[in-house]
Amino acid sequence: MIGGLEIDWRQRYGPWAVVAGASTGIGASFSEQLAARGLNLVMIALTGTGLTQQAARLEQRHGIATLCLEMDLADASAVARLPDLIARRQVGLLVYVACHSVIGEYLQISLADKLKMVDVNVRGPLLLIDALAPAMQRRGHGGILLMSSLSGFQGSAMVATYAATKAFNTVLAEGLWSELQEDGVDVLALVAGATHTPTFDALTPRHRQKTVYPMQPDAVVREALQQLGRRPTHIAGRLNRVVNWVLRRILSRRNAIRFISHNTKRVYRDEHGRTD
Numbered sequence: 001m002i003g004g005l006e007i008d009w010r011q012r013y014g015p016w017a018v019v020a021g022a023s024t025g026i027g028a029s030f031s032e033q034l035a036a037r038g039l040n041l042v043m044i045a046l047t048g049t050g051l052t053q054q055a056a057r058l059e060q061r062h063g064i065a066t067l068c069l070e071m072d073l074a075d076a077s078a079v080a081r082l083p084d085l086i087a088r089r090q091v092g093l094l095v096y097v098a099c100h101s102v103i104g105e106y107l108q109i110s111l112a113d114k115l116k117m118v119d120v121n122v123r124g125p126l127l128l129i130d131a132l133a134p135a136m137q138r139r140g141h142g143g144i145l146l147m148s149s150l151s152g153f154q155g156s157a158m159v160a161t162y163a164a165t166k167a168f169n170t171v172l173a174e175g176l177w178s179e180l181q182e183d184g185v186d187v188l189a190l191v192a193g194a195t196h197t198p199t200f201d202a203l204t205p206r207h208r209q210k211t212v213y214p215m216q217p218d219a220v221v222r223e224a225l226q227q228l229g230r231r232p233t234h235i236a237g238r239l240n241r242v243v244n245w246v247l248r249r250i251l252s253r254r255n256a257i258r259f260i261s262h263n264t265k266r267v268y269r270d271e272h273g274r275t276d
């Protein structure tokens with residue numbers, strides 16, 4: 001609903017949506033909720049494990065069509081084949097969720113992993129936006145949703161590179177929101193805090209998980225789809241919005257960095273701290 005009016009999702013953002021990183025967590029929730037709105041889905045993942053079964057389930061449950069693509073989004077030559085792979089499917093919505101995240105002290109993380117974070121989290125969105133947005137602009141409608149994180153609002157120990165890639169997505173989405181608005185293309189940076197996904201489970205020590213109050217992916221995605229077309233940036237979850245308000249408005253930048261770094265170390269240092 002925008003301005004009290006029910007949105008026709010297929011008309012405004014369809015008939016096809018591309019979900020990059022569709023196989024698990026937040027991307028799987030996006031796939032489910034977009035399918036429920038009647039959009040056909042191009043579902044992209046790196047390995048595609050379980051992707052085909054998930055797609056078949058969505059087709060059956062929501063009567064939509066799907067196309068599953070196993071693709072390394074960090075690889076420009078692979079993404080260059082996308083227009084051929086999707087053939088004449090009209091894509092009205094891009095949701096970029098895929099991410100490479102490695103937690104640890106900067107100097108303990110390999111350069112290869114740091115560059116991969118830049119490739120998947122920064123280069124990937126640029127490649128897909130360039131592949132899909134020109135047609136949206138020509139048609140005069142469409143949407144782009146880039147996944148960001150609270151960690152992208154300030155630097156933090158243990159996630160320096162990851163957080164910087166997320167800052168890139170927030171700022172990129174905000175710029176595109178302003179630029180593409182007049183072309184009818186809605187852009188949103190979705191800023192999530194801790195969210196209960198398989199990657200979160202794998203990276204966060206179990207006894208620390210509750211201390212960061214994770215949201216469920218479905219709730220994060222529900223908010224995002226409500227906010228697309230209304231604003232440039234949305235922080236999912238009331239608690240996350242309050243914490244962010246305090247960090248921005250009450251603490252100095254230096255103290256915000258200290259506070260976030262302290263908490264991030266407390267959560268992750270046992271598991272991802274120095275090994276020597």
Ligand SMILES: NC(=O)c1ccc[n+]([C@@H]2O[C@H](COP(=O)([O-])OP(=O)(O)OC[C@H]3O[C@@H](n4cnc5c(N)ncnc54)[C@H](OP(=O)(O)O)[C@@H]3O)[C@@H](O)[C@H]2O)c1
Pocket residue numbers: 020021022023024025026027044045046047048049071072073074096097098099100101120147148149150191192193194195196197198199200
């Ligand atoms: N979970 C959280 O607590 C949290 C908090 C804040 C922000 N976020 C953001 O939310 C997004 C989703 O997070 P998540 O935890 O649901 O899942 P995720 O582990 O960050 O992303 C998983 C998805 O990305 C795909 N992917 C990863 N690398 C890829 C590559 N090189 N090429 C193509 N696909 C690739 C995976 O495919 P495969 O399954 O085939 O590997 C999978 O579909 C991320 O952008 C993350 O930064 C998450």
